[in-house]
Amino acid sequence: MLNNMDKMTEIAFQIILHAGNGRSDAMEAIQEAKEGNFEKADKLIKHACEELAKAHEYQTELIQDEARGKQQPVNIMLVHSQDHLMTAITVKDLAIEIVELYRNK
Numbered sequence: 057m058l059n060n061m062d063k064m065t066e067i068a069f070q071i072i073l074h075a076g077n078g079r080s081d082a083m084e085a086i087q088e089a090k091e092g093n094f095e096k097a098d099k100l101i102k103h104a105c106e107e108l109a110k111a112h113e114y115q116t117e118l119i120q121d122e123a124r125g126k127q128q129p130v131n132i133m134l135v136h137s138q139d140h141l142m143t144a145i146t147v148k149d150l151a152i153e154i155v156e157l158y159r160n161k
Contacts, residue, residue, distance in 0.1 A: 064134055067118060071111045071137035078107035079144035082151035089158035097155045104148045111141050 085100035115138070122128060 061129055061131060064118075064128055064131055067114050068131070068133035068137035070114045072140045074107045074111035074114070075137070075140040075144040078104040078111065079140075079147045081107060082144070082148040085151050086154050086158075089155040092158075094155070094159055097158075101148070101152055101155060104144075104151070108141070108145055108148060111144070115141060 081100045081104035085097040085104065088094075088097040088100060118128060118134075
């Protein structure tokens with residue numbers, strides 16, 4: 057059975073994994089839009105949103121645990137994962153706008 061720190065680190069790695077996948081898909085969507093491949097860009101944006109939703113589910117699990125009074129030790133991996141998630145969400149939001157700019161060009 058995982059102790060609290062091991063569980064926190066595992067969750068942090070899951071957040072990093074899914075946030076990274078989402079960020080990569082969003083960046084790839086921009087490149088596809090640049091080439092005029094809007095159907096592919098739209099699919100990549102959709103997949104980016106799905107990946108970021110998975111990362112957010114892990115984050116929500118931690119928030120809900122804390123709201124229930126289950127205090128968790130914060131480790132640097134968790135802080136790092138939150139940085140990845142917020143950056144990935146920003147990249148995805150910007151990618152959506154950039155794809156639309158290319159689409160309406």
